[in-house]
Amino acid sequence: MPIPPASLTLNSTQPLRQPLAGQKTGFIATSTPPPLISSQPKAVTGIEAAKRLAAWTAVDRHVLPEHKVIGIGSGSTVPYVVERIVAQGSEVNKDRVFIPTGFQSKELIVEAHLRLGDIDQYPTIDVTIDGADEVDHNLNAIKGGGACHLREKVLAEAANTWVIVADYRKNSEVLGHNFTQGVPIEVAPFAYAPVLQNVHLLGSPKAVLRMAKAKAGPVVSDNSNFIIDAPFPEEIMRDPYTLLTRLKMLTGVVEVGLFCHMAKAAYFGDQDGSVTVQWQDGRVEKVGSE
Numbered sequence: 001m002p003i004p005p006a007s008l009t010l011n012s013t014q015p016l017r018q019p020l021a022g023q024k025t026g027f028i029a030t031s032t033p034p035p036l037i038s039s040q041p042k043a044v045t046g047i048e049a050a051k052r053l054a055a056w057t058a059v060d061r062h063v064l065p066e067h068k069v070i071g072i073g074s075g076s077t078v079p080y081v082v083e084r085i086v087a088q089g090s091e092v093n094k095d096r097v098f099i100p101t102g103f104q105s106k107e108l109i110v111e112a113h114l115r116l117g118d119i120d121q122y123p124t125i126d127v128t129i130d131g132a133d134e135v136d137h138n139l140n141a142i143k144g145g146g147a148c149h150l151r152e153k154v155l156a157e158a159a160n161t162w163v164i165v166a167d168y169r170k171n172s173e174v175l176g177h178n179f180t181q182g183v184p185i186e187v188a189p190f191a192y193a194p195v196l197q198n199v200h201l202l203g204s205p206k207a208v209l210r211m212a213k214a215k216a217g218p219v220v221s222d223n224s225n226f227i228i229d230a231p232f233p234e235e236i237m238r239d240p241y242t243l244l245t246r247l248k249m250l251t252g253v254v255e256v257g258l259f260c261h262m263a264k265a266a267y268f269g270d271q272d273g274s275v276t277v278q279w280q281d282g283r284v285e286k287v288g289s290e
């Protein structure tokens, strides 16, 4: 049973056909070695199927045999990115190094028996694939729902190609429509109170320090910083680049979870088993639609 190119229509009620050891993958010309992890990916449905389809399609198109340094993003869609990369086989993966955006992606890389590297060893990355909290039609994104956006932005900037993968719920006309908790802002802990005050003055009176769920006190990022979540009204969110520059000017702000003009493409897994691809030049492609 051949592994399907992820571009084939796979609707969310249909179990995804699984890669087998030694099979060729979608657009990627590999020889026929077994994947590093030979266990079969489990069947998924609904939102998970949409995430997997987006991830697989993006990997098939953008993680090519000549790519040797690969950035791995964070979030719930990224495990499917790693799954598909592993399915490309040990022959192609043995010469690659994978750079994580945080603790979660580091664990994914290690568990998949892929070679772990760091951005200080590899400041230029061939391709980074990452999730997002919301993406608008101009390919601006909110990221940082998992507090990873500082490292994610470093790996996005370092990459020759940065690609977003997500399910259809993240595909939005204006940022803030679907992801309502606000723009994540990473701040140096000792500066959080004045920064929060300034964020209120910049138009987000409901901005709050993100508190931990199973710990007393605030969320602490992988970089030992705090996170402010700042919801802004639609008129401000319609110009995310201006907002980004204003927020970054606040002393104490380490990084803002607005990623503007960075992505080459965003892949959204849809409910009907197709993928919507939003390209940098404004084109919208439907892959696998019937």
Ligand SMILES: O=C[C@H](O)[C@H](O)[C@H](O)COP(=O)(O)O
Pocket (backbone or CB within 6 Å): 073, 074, 075, 076, 077, 078, 130, 131, 132, 133, 142, 143, 144, 145, 146, 147, 148, 149, 152
């Ligand atoms: O900080 C977290 C990252 O920006 C994630 O990529 C983002 O929150 C999306 O995560 P998920 O795919 O789990 O919604």
